[in-house]
Amino acid sequence: MASSTANLPSKMKAWAYSEYGKSSDVLKLNPDFDVPKLNDDQVLVKVAAAGINPVDFKRMLGYFKATDSPLPTIPGYDVAGVVVKVGSKVKKFKEGDEVYGDINEKALDKPKQFGSIAEYTAVEEKVLALKPKKLSFIEAAGLPLAIETAHEGLELSEFSTGKSILVLGGAGGVGSLIIQLAKQMYGASKVAATSSTGKLELLKSLGADLPIDYTKQNFEDLPEKFDVVYDTVGHGEKALKAMKEGGKTVTIVPPGIPPAILFILTSNGAVLEELNPYLECGKIKPIIDPKGVFPFSQTPQAFAYLETGRVIGKVVISLIP
Template sequence: MKAVAVQAFGSPEGLAVVDVVDPSPAEGQVLITTEAIGVGGVDAVIRSGALAAYGFSEGHILGGEIAGTVAAVGEGVDPSWIGQRVWAFTGVGGGYAEQAIASAETLIPLAATVSAVDAVTLGSSGAVAHFGLRHARFAPGESVLVRGAAGGIGIMAVQLAVRGGAGAVAVTTSSPERGDRLRKLGATHVLDRTGEGDKDAPTGYDVIIDIVAGTALPSFFAKLNPNGRMVAVGAVAGEPPADFATEMFAAFQKSLSFATFSANTVPVSDRRAVTAELFAAASRGELETVVHEVLPLEQAALAHQKMAAGEVFGRIVLTPSATG
């Protein structure tokens, strides 16, 4: 079968289409014929080689989120899954392929009202946004700032904060055009990447959901209210400086909090339940899935080039058939 692997760490040009042996599901696993494959920020980080020290090597097939049809099941898996359309989480790789393996415990059946493309646009991003807000102890009426709101997680964090009754939802983004689109999704204030640019925006926030991290992260501690909480759910700009907490300690009397959040710390059953509810909410028209573009699997490198250039609003989806 065809798959896309990291042939050389670094730029998107290091991705290549390869022929690999068809996978076979082991105990507790299923084999899925993919219809749609989500392209996420973590894919770009792995591709860059930044996580090589954590066991990722060249030859790795990217992709952690897929939707498609169950083609086979391993030992111990209910055979009634075969033929069902599902969303699945494949872990840290294996999804950029015509067929992929996933643990049966991650499967969520897809209703006819949820397309495969919408499923991989909403699935992981929605779960991270939901549990990230929960990790921040977000409560109705509180003000929220989403730093780096134009990607999949940010777009969902905006919508879920609005849905959860936030008093204000500010976003940082790179252009007025993106800001206008985020306002249509519920953002009440649009800021530039430094967190400035809207004179009517709150002077402080109860919660900051940060997808960016990077060198500018420490400057955002000054934008937290007393007892404010910042939660980093991503690091698309890389790690913060080693002394990033200095700014937080300088404001010791404000009792600020900082935390990282990974969905890996949430029980699979809880993730499945929340993701299924998000799919249902989207079906009811209560959440909007934002697809930047659908590209054929063979153009995975182009998808990563677009991400690296900052062109993407929402999510790029790959599909083996090049159709949505």
């Protein structure tokens, strides 16, 4: 993967869209994209793998036009790869370092025009961390946006040792990590989580004490209520009904119904550094969908799969030959 500054190309392959619309209509491979120029606080990453998230196709559909960067856009928030060039003010990283991160500090406020589904991407030092040695590039690329979202919501809910939590959408990219963080990092007394019938065993394997089959049970009608409800799917009033008096509900799905706390992720490499020991020792594991690794050439197929809404964990695009 290593590449010295001296022989960096000026052009690269990248998937991009020049108009808003469905990924199958607007996403095209451009074999002649300019390799991004670096700012002083950025590193140039040779991309080994890029994770994709629902925010990518929602952005492509034009949901966030009002605050988006100009077109054409290379999608992709999550990256794992090798530093091949560093800006003059970069202190944490050097050429050859294996890094990962969510490249957009603010998820919806002028996200980068040129994202991670390309051979190279320019990234601010502060949103990156060294890749855990235990993880492959593909595993690492499936983590940043999801694990930082899981962590930020738990922090906002003031989750702590001995509290109980209900995770709505426990088998998804974010949900699968909330379960693990709540159990392994925060010391939850009880973790409940919802999924469809076929994913209940996965929830148990992640550490859920009470897997709930939402096709057969209404979680909001359970006699048991929870200190924190973390809603990754947008259940609004139902989520609030499952919360204990004096508890907290957090959601990542707008518009959010008060008193639920709605938040949009702020990416921060320091959070990944804090979580790395849990990843290195295997207490927290990335969950990649069994059918969810696609070669770079099949990026449209990767989006088509993500858009089904039936993904377990994450979908990742591999640029490693």
